[in-house]
Amino acid sequence: MSVFTAIDEDRELDEEDFTPGIEPQATWCPGCGDFGVLKALKGAMVELGRDPDETLLVTGIGCSGKLSSYFESYGFHSIHGRSLPVARAAKLANPGLEVVAAGGDGDGYGIGGNHFVHTARENHDMTYVVFNNEIFGLTKGQTSPTSPKGHKSKTQPHGSAKDPIRPLSLSLTGGASYIARTAAVNPNQAQEILVEAIEHDGFSHVDFLTQCPTWNKDAKQYVPYVDIQKNEEYEFDITDRREAGEAMYEAESALYDGTVLTGRFYHDETRPSYHEEKQSVGELPEQPLAEQYFDPDREWERSLELVENHT
Amino acid sequence: MTAQELVWRIAGGSGDGIDSTSQNFAKALLRSGLDVFTHRHYPSRIRGGHTYVEVRARPEPVRSRGDGYNFLLVLGDSFARNKREGTIYGDERVKPLTENLDELREGGVVVYDTGMLDEELVAATDLEERAEANDWHVYPVDLQAIAREHGRDVMRNTAGVGVTAALIEKDLDHFERLLEERMSGDVLEANRAVLRDAYEQAEAFEFGHDLRVPSGDHEEEQALLSGSHAIAYGALDEGCRFISGYPMTPWTEVFTLLSKHLPERGGIAEQVEDEIAAVAAAIGASHAGAKAMSGSSGGGFALMSEALGLAEITETPLVLVESMRAGPSTGMPTKPEQSDLDLVLYTSQGDSNRVVFAPSNTREAYEQTRDAFELAYEYHLPALVIYDQKLSGELRNVPVSFFDQEPSPGLPNTLTEDALDAEPTDGRFHRYRHEDEEASTGVSRRSIPGQRGGHYLASGNEHHPTGHLSEDPENRVAQVDRRAAKLDAIRERVDGGPASHQTYFGPETAEYGIVTWGSQQGTVREAVARLNEEGHSVRGVGVSDLAPFPVTEMTEFLESVESALVVEMSESAQFRGLVQRELGAYGDRLDSLLKYNGDPFEPREIAEAFRASVEDHEFDSSTTTFVPATSD
Numbered sequence: 034m035s036v037f038t039a040i041d042e043d044r045e046l047d048e049e050d051f052t053p054g055i056e057p058q059a060t061w062c063p064g065c066g067d068f069g070v071l072k073a074l075k076g077a078m079v080e081l082g083r084d085p086d087e088t089l090l091v092t093g094i095g096c097s098g099k100l101s102s103y104f105e106s107y108g109f110h111s112i113h114g115r116s117l118p119v120a121r122a123a124k125l126a127n128p129g130l131e132v133v134a135a136g137g138d139g140d141g142y143g144i145g146g147n148h149f150v151h152t153a154r155e156n157h158d159m160t161y162v163v164f165n166n167e168i169f170g171l172t173k174g175q176t177s178p179t180s181p182k183g184h185k186s187k188t189q190p191h192g193s194a195k196d197p198i199r200p201l202s203l204s205l206t207g208g209a210s211y212i213a214r215t216a217a218v219n220p221n222q223a224q225e226i227l228v229e230a231i232e233h234d235g236f237s238h239v240d241f242l243t244q245c246p247t248w249n250k251d252a253k254q255y256v257p258y259v260d261i262q263k264n265e266e267y268e269f270d271i272t273d274r275r276e277a278g279e280a281m282y283e284a285e286s287a288l289y290d291g292t293v294l295t296g297r298f299y300h301d302e303t304r305p306s307y308h309e310e311k312q313s314v315g316e317l318p319e320q321p322l323a324e325q326y327f328d329p330d331r332e333w334e335r336s337l338e339l340v341e342n343h344t
Numbered sequence: 345m346t347a348q349e350l351v352w353r354i355a356g357g358s359g360d361g362i363d364s365t366s367q368n369f370a371k372a373l374l375r376s377g378l379d380v381f382t383h384r385h386y387p388s389r390i391r392g393g394h395t396y397v398e399v400r401a402r403p404e405p406v407r408s409r410g411d412g413y414n415f416l417l418v419l420g421d422s423f424a425r426n427k428r429e430g431t432i433y434g435d436e437r438v439k440p441l442t443e444n445l446d447e448l449r450e451g452g453v454v455v456y457d458t459g460m461l462d463e464e465l466v467a468a469t470d471l472e473e474r475a476e477a478n479d480w481h482v483y484p485v486d487l488q489a490i491a492r493e494h495g496r497d498v499m500r501n502t503a504g505v506g507v508t509a510a511l512i513e514k515d516l517d518h519f520e521r522l523l524e525e526r527m528s529g530d531v532l533e534a535n536r537a538v539l540r541d542a543y544e545q546a547e548a549f550e551f552g553h554d555l556r557v558p559s560g561d562h563e564e565e566q567a568l569l570s571g572s573h574a575i576a577y578g579a580l581d582e583g584c585r586f587i588s589g590y591p592m593t594p595w596t597e598v599f600t601l602l603s604k605h606l607p608e609r610g611g612i613a614e615q616v617e618d619e620i621a622a623v624a625a626a627i628g629a630s631h632a633g634a635k636a637m638s639g640s641s642g643g644g645f646a647l648m649s650e651a652l653g654l655a656e657i658t659e660t661p662l663v664l665v666e667s668m669r670a671g672p673s674t675g676m677p678t679k680p681e682q683s684d685l686d687l688v689l690y691t692s693q694g695d696s697n698r699v700v701f702a703p704s705n706t707r708e709a710y711e712q713t714r715d716a717f718e719l720a721y722e723y724h725l726p727a728l729v730i731y732d733q734k735l736s737g738e739l740r741n742v743p744v745s746f747f748d749q750e751p752s753p754g755l756p757n758t759l760t761e762d763a764l765d766a767e768p769t770d771g772r773f774h775r776y777r778h779e780d781e782e783a784s785t786g787v788s789r790r791s792i793p794g795q796r797g798g799h800y801l802a803s804g805n806e807h808h809p810t811g812h813l814s815e816d817p818e819n820r821v822a823q824v825d826r827r828a829a830k831l832d833a834i835r836e837r838v839d840g841g842p843a844s845h846q847t848y849f850g851p852e853t854a855e856y857g858i859v860t861w862g863s864q865q866g867t868v869r870e871a872v873a874r875l876n877e878e879g880h881s882v883r884g885v886g887v888s889d890l891a892p893f894p895v896t897e898m899t900e901f902l903e904s905v906e907s908a909l910v911v912e913m914s915e916s917a918q919f920r921g922l923v924q925r926e927l928g929a930y931g932d933r934l935d936s937l938l939k940y941n942g943d944p945f946e947p948r949e950i951a952e953a954f955r956a957s958v959e960d961h962e963f964d965s966s967t968t969t970f971v972p973a974t975s976d
Contacts, residue, residue: 036795086795086798102812108802109628109802118624121625122625122632123793127792127794318611322610322633326754334609335748336576
């Protein structure tokens with residue numbers, strides 16, 4: 034018997050299918066931007082017709098990590114900063130899964146920064162949503178890698194001496210093939226971008242600006258947004274690395290001056306995903322790993338055949 | 345030297361082909377009917393430095409490196425290879441000779457390459473006096489010239505083997521056949537010519553002593569494998585199809601073997617950015633329904649600590665291997681030690697449960713890796729195999745028939761979609777349910793992402809049966825107790841049960857005991873045999889079940905003897921600490937023998953410490969430490 038039967042394509046899905054109905058919702062604060070990510074993700078899944086049973090959402094730790102608690106699907110709530118290696122291996126083991134990973138700016142760009150760069154480099158076919166509110170929320174308001182220079186917090190009471198990280202540029206340098214920034218206060222754009230990101234065949238990175246009304250009251254998320262695609266002033270070719278890089282540089286510099294630029298920054302549909310690359314060198318099986326164990330016709334080679342080389 | 349055994353040491357610099365030459369030599373002896381065992385000693389560098397491999401061969405089973413050696417082949421020295429000014433210091437060039445003489449037995453043989461070791465330099469050493477005092481037989485041969493004449497300088501090792509074969513009176517058949525298997529064309533012809541020429545030159549030597557080695561005969565076909573091979577093959581036969589890792593000596597040996605063989609068998613191997621990613625990836629793949637493993641050595645394993653607990657609380661099956669080397673920190677990367685024991689047993693936060701096996705030899709490495717997979721996937725918890733640099737690299741012969749075992753590719757306690765339909769449910773799959781009859785073994789069956797009707801949240805936070813986060817006190821206690829119950833169920837299988845991994849040797853009614861674990865077992869076993877022959881009454885036990893610990897078995901053992909010597913390669917007596925922690929007593933019966941200089945024990949060291957332990961507590965050694973018993 035097969036482990037996985039095909040999805041019922043005709044099944045009508047709505048946001049309720051992605052909503053766990055078992056608990057009073059959310060430890061997120063009233064007004065938290067994370068609600069915006071949750072809503073956009075549910076909307077994107079419904080729009081794409083994905084089923085909770087074919088979706089694996091892997092999260093890290095922190096307010097962002099709770100996403101998997103409020104989103105109904107297969108979920109893996111891992112440890113701080115490590116959602117990406119868990120997610121990409123699950124995708125390798127079963128390429129039929131729709132794999133989405135989520136983390137926060139501390140989780141994704143701080144403790145998990147190494148995994149971020151390498152997952153982008155390898156261009157794993159998955160989507161990575163980073164909740165960026167420029168602060169550590171769940172640990173009560175410490176400076177994060179995206180906090181502005183000079184930001185004062187309990188751990189940097191004299192003001193941060195560090196320049197904030199540039200997640201879009203870092204992602205581009207790393208090798209991600211789809212890069213966008215959106216914001217919780219812009220729900221329509223957020224859903225459109227998540228749909229594109231999930232559909233994209235390669236590593237999609239979405240830097241999702243989320244306001245933190247409790248710990249980061251003066252964050253830039255409250256100022257109006259400029260949609261970079263809808264503004265002639267910012268015209269550039271999103272398939273061109275150099276032009277995309279310049280647009281990102283501008284957006285990342287402007288953010289801390291109060292100009293918030295969102296939208297798609299880079300989209301390379303020509304770069305093969307890691308699955309394709311790995312398959313092309315003969316290192317990825319045709320049959321998902323889990324299927325193999327349930328396949329009665331499968332012939333399991335024995336190590337005895339290798340032992341012959343040792344005689 | 346018509347002794348009961350040959351212990352052949354080939355010495356030179358890293359990069360001289362010491363390793364491959366010794367492997368072939370060992371295989372040739374194996375094919376001539378002897379049992380063989382190799383011991384590797386090498387520095388943490390790519391070229392140069394002092395490196396040697398010992399090949400011990402005899403007609404009877406051989407389980408340890410033995411004491412010293414009786415044939416030394418000095419190939420040369422790669423210090424001398426780089427002729428640039430300043431790269432040769434003093435008499436560096438004779439180091440491979442002088443540094444290898446201390447352990448050479450009385451009546452032993454030395455062959456050295458005069459092409460590499462200047463006669464004047466050798467004359468300036470005390471070789472001649474020592475040779476006379478110890479009745480050594482010294483044969484200077486220009487191996488380099490032989491190699492150069494028929495091929496290239498690097499074939500000095502082939503020349504050395506040719507000389508050895510002549511001196512120990514082995515015909516060249518097995519050696520030539522091995523060359524044919526490994527090479528072809530001009531390279532083969534050149535090596536063959538070098539081998540024959542060296543053999544003929546040495547045959548012409550005049551010697552008045554007998555250098556024959558004993559002959560043997562195997563009843564069935566033998567294979568020569570290391571502990572790393574056995575672990576990799578055990579994993580393959582259990583249906584392991586995913587490995588993730590980051591290179592680190594000596595774990596790399598298992599990692600590279602499976603990186604080669606897994607993709608050829610429909611599996612996946614991933615070299616990732618660090619050990620944290622490695623363990624996380626293995627967890628991700630296992631969660632998605634693959635049989636997965638990862639592993640590392642000392643420092644790399646330390647990085648895996650947090651995710652080990654993640655596997656435990658999410659009940660994701662996971663197999664990790666830890667190949668110990670001397671620490672702390674980077675320590676001595678290519679030297680064995682057993683001082684990561686506490687790290688492996690206790691690392692990770694909280695009350696976390698894991699199974700830990702410590703195989704002692706090639707067979708056990710294969711069997712216990714299979715058992716680790718079996719338990720990890722049956723009970724949905726992490727199972728670890730801990731071994732060390734010694735076992736990971738040493739070659740030993742095992743009958744081929746031992747590996748004629750059926751693969752075991754299933755995923756136990758995993759529901760099919762039909763079975764998921766039949767699950768008692770409130771519309772959600774209760775992955776972590778704790779209120780039914782299955783709770784006796786602690787196992788709750790799982791689904792695999794992608795299966796219809798099986799979705800749930802696997803969380804590193806404490807969770808409800810559905811997987812959703814919960815800090816409810818009653819649920820917390822039920823979940824912790826259920827996870828802990830798995831270890832109790834496993835304990836029943838291993839501690840005195842059908843799956844016990846302990847090995848006992850020596851008479852059951854012995855007066856004294858020796859306790860050891862892991863790779864030192866073979867050496868202890870040899871020492872125990874020797875002590876009993878001497879008239880002592882001693883029984884040994886090699887412990888492989890470290891968690892759950894065999895409390896019943898060890899209590900019985902320690903109550904049956906007057907006192908016991910605990911032998912381990914660590915300074916802080918970690919294994920003895922484990923025994924006392926688990927048994928809560930017997931401290932006043934346990935003496936410790938500790939070694940942590942980078943070399944594994946020799947049987948004579950254990951025998952000597954045993955005598956000190958039971959007789960007068962007087963002990964004098966520069967490389968081992970004897971720690972008398974203390975009361976509980």
